[in-house]
Amino acid sequence: MPGGRPQKPIEQKRALGNPGRRPLPDSSALQPLERAYEIPEPSRPLMTHGRHLWDKIWQQGLNWIAPNTDSELLLMTCEMIDERWNLRIKTMQTDDAKMRRGLRELDRQIVSNLSLLGFTPSDRSRLGVAEIKARSKVEELRAKLQ
Secondary structure, X not given: OOOOOOOOOHHHHHHOOOOXXXXXXXHHHOOXXXXXXXXXXXXXXXXXXXXXXXXXXXHHHOOOOXXXXXHHHHHHXXXXXXXXXXXXXXXXXXXXXXXXXXXXXXXXXXXXXXXXXXXXXXXXXXXXXXXXXXXXXXXXXXXXXX
């Protein structure tokens, strides 16, 4: 595993004005990804929990999730959520150690997929998508008044 900091995405380097001064690929050669403007329907059926995650991810990630390239990974993750829900119930009913290990492995795969889609704090930061900011007292009061 390589040491040091993870590499910044090219988009982030461009936004910062290329502070490292290393040559960046010509932006005219890049292919823009199609952007979704509303939540698409999944191409395979999902159960309740998977569908909930599908809608939630699209609502939150509409600006950076590309329907043509990212939807299959998202769909697989939502299917894993449905599978996790069923496996968790069975694990709690039987208290089988082998099932529990399977559940934890499934958890790791889900977190890995969410990370690839930019849904962990470190990955959002790396993508330059969002930063969590504490609200000031004035902002809290304004939010209460609305």
